[in-house]
Structures are given as structure tokens and as C-alpha cells.
Amino acid sequence: MITMLRAALAATAVALGGMLASPATYAQAGSAADEIEKYRQALQDGNPAELWEARGEDLWKKPGGPKNASLERCDLGRGPGVVKGAYAELPKFFADAGRVMDLETRLVWCRVNLQGMTEADARRSPFGSPERKSDNEALTAWITSESKGVAMAVSLDHPKMREAYDVGRAIFFFRGGPHDFACSTCHSEDGKRIRLQDLPNLTVKSGAQRGYTTWPAYRVSQGELRTFQWRLNDCFRQQRFPEIEFGSPASIALTTFLAYNANGAPFAAPAIKR
Amino acid sequence: MADPMKIRATLVGDSTEVRVLMSHEMETGQRKDAAGKTVPAWFIQSVTATHNGKTVLSAQWGPAVAKNPFLSFKFKGGAKGDKVQITWTDNRGEKRTDEATIG
Numbered sequence: 001m002i003t004m005l006r007a008a009l010a011a012t013a014v015a016l017g018g019m020l021a022s023p024a025t026y027a028q029a030g031s032a033a034d035e036i037e038k039y040r041q042a043l044q045d046g047n048p049a050e051l052w053e054a055r056g057e058d059l060w061k062k063p064g065g066p067k068n069a070s071l072e073r074c075d076l077g078r079g080p081g082v083v084k085g086a087y088a089e090l091p092k093f094f095a096d097a098g099r100v101m102d103l104e105t106r107l108v109w110c111r112v113n114l115q116g117m118t119e120a121d122a123r124r125s126p127f128g129s130p131e132r133k134s135d136n137e138a139l140t141a142w143i144t145s146e147s148k149g150v151a152m153a154v155s156l157d158h159p160k161m162r163e164a165y166d167v168g169r170a171i172f173f174f175r176g177g178p179h180d181f182a183c184s185t186c187h188s189e190d191g192k193r194i195r196l197q198d199l200p201n202l203t204v205k206s207g208a209q210r211g212y213t214t215w216p217a218y219r220v221s222q223g224e225l226r227t228f229q230w231r232l233n234d235c236f237r238q239q240r241f242p243e244i245e246f247g248s249p250a251s252i253a254l255t256t257f258l259a260y261n262a263n264g265a266p267f268a269a270p271a272i273k274r
Numbered sequence: 275m276a277d278p279m280k281i282r283a284t285l286v287g288d289s290t291e292v293r294v295l296m297s298h299e300m301e302t303g304q305r306k307d308a309a310g311k312t313v314p315a316w317f318i319q320s321v322t323a324t325h326n327g328k329t330v331l332s333a334q335w336g337p338a339v340a341k342n343p344f345l346s347f348k349f350k351g352g353a354k355g356d357k358v359q360i361t362w363t364d365n366r367g368e369k370r371t372d373e374a375t376i377g
Contacts, residue, residue, distance in 0.1 A: 046344030048344065050280045050295055051297045130299050218342075
């Protein structure tokens with residue numbers, strides 16, 4: 001399987017410019033990684049994610065939707081209107097909705113139930129582009145920023161949370177698609193990378209912590225702030241799986257699996273990535 | 275209208291350190307859209323910073339500056355509570371001014 005993965009990685013690299021085309025290049029991963037790290041450090045100063053945070057705070061407080069209501073009474077799990085630290089405890093089972101929700105699904109729920117939007121409107125364009133900015137990305141940026149430094153504390157006490165975790169774990173290791181890939185194909189070994197991107201080992205605590213607590217992130221290469229739902233969407237694409245539906249039970253299950261595995265680590269996003 | 279800038283101004287010793295994030299597409303004029311049509315150039319052309327009404331920085335930019343630019347600079351002087359004002363103007367003539375208080 002390793003050989004197959006290498007071959008697949010090399011093929012991707014050749015297609016995209018040949019940065020990982022030979023084993024010799026691969027052997028230099030250490031020094032390249034150091035240089036990439038310097039680049040990342042240089043980016044830390046002045047993260048444009050703050051522009052999304054500012055817009056998100058505004059969107060949260062401003063009346064909107066058919067009911068002309070603000071989202072300030074939205075219950076993110078710590079009571080209506082409590083934003084501080086809320087993200088570090090999500091996903092969570094919400095009794096009013098009768099299901100487990102991550103932040104982005106909960107925002108859809110609040111926009112429907114508090115602001116009177118239709119489900120379809122509240123779900124429309126969750127991932128923005130220069131032509132169409134996404135309210136979801138802005139709101140998520142601000143709400144997650146209010147958990148910066150708070151230790152991840154997702155609870156599996158509710159049986160539905162336990163179920164979501166188990167389903168998420170099963171999906172993580174489920175192999176399929178044209179390449180017979182699972183998430184674990186790319187994310188269960190230390191020290192791997194594709195092109196210049198380190199592949200975190202999401203099956204160990206330190207890897208899950210780093211991989212989860214640094215999303216949402218401003219993607220320099222896209223000039224956009226991306227959320228965890230976007231991250232999953234893009235990894236499904238890399239895995240050559242059918243597109244995962246925004247806020248679907250599968251996406252929430254995977255998020256629960258990864259968020260719980262990150263427990264204990266201080267939340268560190270919105271971050272900035274290449 | 276363009277989104278507000280995010281400005282931080284802090285007194286460090288005898289100078290003021292200013293950090294500004296601007297929300298702008300900064301289109302180079304080199305990119306093509308999905309239909310193959312060139313996306314017209316659209317970028318910030320000039321930036322000025324004033325402290326209590328006096329210009330402390332004036333810059334001319336081109337299309338090589340990244341999207342959502344970050345600008346950091348220092349000027350001598352300034353006191354806590356003073357105002358720092360930043361204005362940018364882009365090649366379409368659109369303009370945006372925001373202000374921060376030195377802390």
C-alpha cells in the first residue's frame with residue numbers, strides 16, 4: 001500500500017510541476033520543511049482572517065433575514081448568545097434540534113429559526129469566492145476566534161455524540177473510490193507530505209490536535225478564509241470521493257471524530273496557511 | 275463599498291508601530307476567469323497615513339501586491355490617544371479611510 005501511495009503521490013507531483021518527482025527530492029524533505037516553516041512564520045504577522053472576523057461579528061449583531069432578527073440569541077451550546085469558548089465544545093448534541101451539530105450546521109439552524117430564512121437560503125454558498133462572499137465563513141471566523149486559547153473539550157457523554165464519533169471513525173478508515181483511498185491513507189503516518197504540504201498523522205493525539213485546532217484558516221493561495229467543512233470537502237475531493245454535502249451527518253461525524261481526538265489542546269484558529 | 279480596514283497602532287519607545295490589514299481583491303489584470311476572459315486589473319494604487327492630520331507615510335502600489343494586503347510601518351513620535359488615519363485609493367477611483375487610536 002505504501003508503494004501505491006508513493007506512486008500516486010509522485011504522479012500528482014509530476015502533474016503539478018514535479019516538486020516531488022524523484023526519491024532524491026523526497027529525501028530532502030527535512031530541509032524543505034524547515035524552509036516552509038520559515039515561510040509560515042513570516043505569514044503569522046497580519047493574518048487577513050481578521051477581516052473575516054470583523055465582518056462576522058457585524059453579521060452576528062446586525063438584524064437580518066425575513067424576521068429582521070440578529071443572531072445574538074443563537075445558542076451555540078453554552079446558552080443563548082454565549083460565544084466565548086463555544087467552539088471548543090463543538091460538535092454537540094442539541095436537544096432543540098434533536099441531533100448532533102457542528103458550528104456551521106448550527107449557524108444554518110439559527111438563521112432558519114431566529115432569522116426566518118429558508119433552509120435552502122441559509123445553506124446557499126457556504127464557501128465564498130471573490131464574486132460572492134460567504135456569510136458562513138465570516139460568522140465562523142468570528143465565532144471560532146472567540147475560542148482562541150480555550151482547551152478543546154468535546155464531550156461524548158451523550159449517546160448520539162458517541163454514535164457520531166464511532167461513525168466518524170469508521171468513515172476515516174473506510175477505503176473506496178477509484179484509488180481505493182481512505183482518509184487514513186494520507187493521514188495515518190508521521191513525516192509524510194504531498195508537494196509542500198505536510199500530511200498530519202490524524203490518528204495520533206498530537207497530529208489530530210494540530211490538524212483540527214488550526215482550522216478555520218486564511219488560505220494565502222486562495223485569498224479566502226476556509227472553514228472545517230471546507231477542509232473536509234477538499235479532502236473528499238483529494239480522495240476522489242463523491243462531493244460531501246455541506247453539513248451532512250457524515251461531515252458532522254468526521255468532525256466529531258477529529259474534534260474529540262484534539263481534546264486538551266488549546267484552540268489556535270483562525271490560523272493562516274499557505 | 276469595500277470592507278473596513280483593520281488598524282492597530284501601538285507606542286513602542288519613542289515611535290508608533292502601525293499595522294494595517296486592507297480588504298481588497300488586488301487583481302493583477304493577468305488572470306483569466308473560467309470563461310477564458312481576462313479579469314481586469316483592480317488594485318490599490320496609493321496609500322497614505324496621517325498622524326494628527328500630518329502625513330507620515332505615502333506609498334504608491336502596483337498589481338504585484340498580494341490580495342488583502344498587510345502593511346506594517348513605524349513613525350517617530352505619537353502619543354497614546356492620538357489618531358492615525360489610513361486612506362487607500364484604487365485604480366477604479368474607489369477610496370476608503372479608516373482610523374485607529376494609538377494605544
